[in-house]
Amino acid sequence: MTEHPTRVIFLGGLGRSGTTLLERLLAELPGVTALGEVVHLWSRGVLSAEPCGCGVPFPSCPFWRCVGERAFGGWSRPLAERVLALRHRVDRTRRIPRIAHPGLAEYADAYRRVYDAVGTPVVIDSSKHASLAYCLVAAGVDVRVAHVVRDPRAVAHSWGRSVPRPEDGRPMTRWGSARTALHWSAQNLALDRLARRGASVVRVRYEDLVADPAATLTALAGELGLSASGLPFLEGALVRLSPAHTVSGNPMRFAVGPVELRRDDSWRAALPARQRRLVGALTWPLRSRYGYLEAA
Numbered sequence: 001m002t003e004h005p006t007r008v009i010f011l012g013g014l015g016r017s018g019t020t021l022l023e024r025l026l027a028e029l030p031g032v033t034a035l036g037e038v039v040h041l042w043s044r045g046v047l048s049a050e051p052c053g054c055g056v057p058f059p060s061c062p063f064w065r066c067v068g069e070r071a072f073g074g075w076s077r078p079l080a081e082r083v084l085a086l087r088h089r090v091d092r093t094r095r096i097p098r099i100a101h102p103g104l105a106e107y108a109d110a111y112r113r114v115y116d117a118v119g120t121p122v123v124i125d126s127s128k129h130a131s132l133a134y135c136l137v138a139a140g141v142d143v144r145v146a147h148v149v150r151d152p153r154a155v156a157h158s159w160g161r162s163v164p165r166p167e168d169g170r171p172m173t174r175w176g177s178a179r180t181a182l183h184w185s186a187q188n189l190a191l192d193r194l195a196r197r198g199a200s201v202v203r204v205r206y207e208d209l210v211a212d213p214a215a216t217l218t219a220l221a222g223e224l225g226l227s228a229s230g231l232p233f234l235e236g237a238l239v240r241l242s243p244a245h246t247v248s249g250n251p252m253r254f255a256v257g258p259v260e261l262r263r264d265d266s267w268r269a270a271l272p273a274r275q276r277r278l279v280g281a282l283t284w285p286l287r288s289r290y291g292y293l294e295a296a
């Protein structure tokens with residue numbers, strides 16, 4: 001256990017907004033460990049034994065085995081089921097306005113134990129869901145939120161695509177454009193509100209990150225209180241990624257070695273005009289606040 005509470009960088013936003021990419025970049029900074037989407041550790045890691053980002057099934061990964069020993073004396077099915085039951089009661093988007101709950105302290109403590117057991121001063125939890133960020137803040141965890149936003153039309157295009165999960169070959173969840181637009185607005189609005197409650201929230205745009213990774217990462221690291229003197233893993237648009245023990249996330253969590261950062265604008269050609277207009281209308285005016293002013 002570390003003597004000081006572990007600082008948690010929580011990556012918030014809707015899925016397919018670049019949180020996994022940002023997590024991998026931040027994890028290259030000294031003293032920072034990426035954990036992936038800890039919210040899914042209990043079901044996908046402990047109960048379903050899905051692979052860690054290092055490629056080994058969660059129960060066999062030495063990193064997670066050590067964290068489990070330190071945090072709970074080992075992972076177990078009853079522990080995972082208990083946390084999942086608490087999650088069902090406490091950690092819900094619709095509960096955000098009244099997040100206080102008798103189970104909150106126990107629920108947040110499970111996360112705190114995981115974070116503290118890692119043993120580095122800073123950990124990244126890319127769980128994304130605003131409701132978990134509210135739970136951690138309300139329970140007094142030392143958490144700073146990086147709120148990742150991306151043009152909702154690009155996000156809608158990504159959620160509409162058929163992509164197999166590398167974990168089990170089954171297709172990733174797909175949503176229609178209207179559903180994506182509503183989730184995009186709900187998650188982003190909730191993270192904006194968290195900032196207004198006095199929590200530490202820094203907003204970063206996916207488009208800025210891929211346009212100028214070094215400048216965006218340096219600025220963000222400064223705002224998150226991380227040391228980023230020199231970014232030896234970045235050369236222009238090329239990043240060299242080390243293996244990471246991420247428990248869940250999008251397929252790029254398995255990428256190791258040189259990866260080219262390139263903005264994915266395929267939605268412009270591939271998302272039908274009717275859906276572009278629909279997403280554009282449903283996400284206004286929030287998308288204008290984030291600078292996505294271009295007409296659909």
Ligand SMILES: [Zn+2]
Pocket residue numbers: 052053054055056061062063064244245246
């Ligand atoms: Zn691992």
